[in-house]
Amino acid sequence: MMPFVQQGFTLAWRSLVPLKNSPGQLLGYALQPVLMIIVFVYLFGGAAAGGDRHQAVFYSLPGVLAQSALMATVATGVSLNTDLHNGVFDRFRSLPIARSAPLLGRVVADLSLLCVSVGIALLAGVAVGFRIGTGPVRLAVALGLILAIAVAVSWGSALLGLVSKTPAAMQMTATAVIMPLTLGSSAFLPVGAMPGWLQAWMKVNPASHLAGAVRGLLVGRPYDAHLGSDVLYTLGWAALMLAVFVPLAGRAYRRRI
Incomplete structure (x- = not known):
């Protein structure tokens, strides 16, 4: 393993260890997808599946997974910006x-x-009736796609964190970008249920393609009609x-430190 990769994993562990003293932060990661399932399956009455809440679970859960991947990336930029203001990276510069x-x-x-x-x-999805209708290979591919998008968006979040003046400013900017991606997609409601101008955006929205790919990979028919193109x-x-x-992000990081 290359030295900088090993050092990166060591510093990743350094970032995770303090969470044992911050149960609220871990609880936030746990509750966010659960709350989204409750909102889009029960409170919205299964609009994605014509009022059938059981079928709404199969439509909405892949959307929750896609949204979780995108929303979680905001923490990358916020944490980077916080560390920069706290002088953590100044201490890192003194290390070999x-x-x-x-x-x-x-x-x-x-x-x-x-x-x-x-x-x-x-x-949580299994608890409310979701079942994987395909197999372990498709499950692995679906999780791989989620991580691929998360990695890519995390670098965008890191860039925002490095150029923003404060953690609050970074979070507001990132939220302004993430919300149209998640709520303006087919993650929770089908494209055909939206007005024409919004359908055009939903068809090119990367969150729509991610949700569609995960839905086809985990559920199968009838949601795998566009699986290949979505992947x-x-x-x-x-x-x-x-x-x-x-x-x-690398350039902004070098300039910032």
Whole structure:
């Protein structure tokens, strides 16, 4: 393993250890997907499946997984910005480690928490009637797609965290970007139920393709009609965001420290 990668994982562990003294933060990661399932399956009455709440679970849970992946990335930028203001990165500069290791460690730590959130969402879905209708291979591919998008968006969040003046400003900016992606997608409601102008946005929205791919991979018929194109679009969006955000975040990181 390359030294900077090993150092990055060590710093990721350093970021996770303090969570044992912050149960509220862990509780937030656990409750967010559960609350989304309650809202979109029970409070909205299963509008995604014509009022059938049982079928709404099969439609909405993949959307919850997609939203959890995107929302969790906000923590990357907030944590980076907080560490910069607290002088943590100034202390890292005095250590014999790669300059990129703290940035990598922050992304890896938040992806670990995302895995916890996704796992709890799946368990909550099973508790309310969701069943995986395919197999372990498709489940692994679905989780891989979620992590791929999360990694890509995390680098965008890191960029915002490095250029924002305060953690609050970063969080507000990231929320303004994430909310149209998640709520303006087919994650919770089908495209056909929306007005024409919104349908155009939903069809190109990366969150729609991610939710559609996860839905097809986990549920199967009748949601796998566009599975191939959704998977390709999701991978394409992830590759594009990585190609843009990784060098920009690296440049902003070098300038900031």
